[in-house]
Amino acid sequence: MAKVLAVNISHEKGVIKKPVEKGVFLENFGLEEDAHAGEWHRQVSLLGQESVDKIKALGIENLEAGIFAENILTEGIVLYELPVGTRLRVGETIQEVTQIGKKCHHGCEIFQKVGDCVMPREGIFTRVIQGGTVKAGDSIEIIED
Template sequence: MIESYIVSINISKRKGVVKEPVQKAEIKENWGIIGDAHAGNWHRQISMLSEESIDKMRNLGYELKYGDFAENITVKNGDIYKLPVGTKVKIGETLLEITQIGKKCHTSCAISQTIGKCVMPIEGIFLKVLKGGEIKVGDSVIFYTHELTNI
């Protein structure tokens, strides 16, 4: 079990643009964040990136804010991209499951166009929603790499 917390929740109305921070969001089972362009009935309903991954790019001299990598949820917690696919993630009353680590970068994304380099394809994780509910900035995020019971 690894514990973390949400530092930012980010949404956008269309794909291929940076996401804008919000204080809270409603997550719908088998869909994603209500109002976000990446939500839908597929395996990448929600994207997540750690602040430490963003800091790697900031340390190269780039000024970056939450949502610039089009991540839905930014957490404070080191190397989440090293967690295995299938890891369950509990945020408040919600339950998510990691379905993919990293992704193929498309050159038309806003961050790639702006600075030519992106950490999301390597260190971003993608999740599907097993149980919906509300999440908010500051919520605890618990990653379970073993079977969960009584949730």
């Protein structure tokens, strides 16, 4: 079963996000108070623990939730294999996949601290179709048409 491991937030772009108890996700906006929220296609970022584990396997330690600036850390779903347009029920929200990976901006705190960033390769981005709260332990389901 796919689930949420952590919800993370930051007030600035390009920095490590900090875990919060629960996130409030607003329709067509994203995670309330997060630097990446807004009326655009990359409102929410998701990354799988499985992707983080690949970086850990390279010998890099202290990789906690939010280190790759992901809003939602997941487990049990291969996010980067989901087609753009896939709808997910994440906690109380419905989110639609809008982009797989991204170009990493040079000099970001994540790359400087970790030495590699898996987000450009395996992170995904969504827009919020239906708002609600998301917290660690919530299930993630693919919504079939």
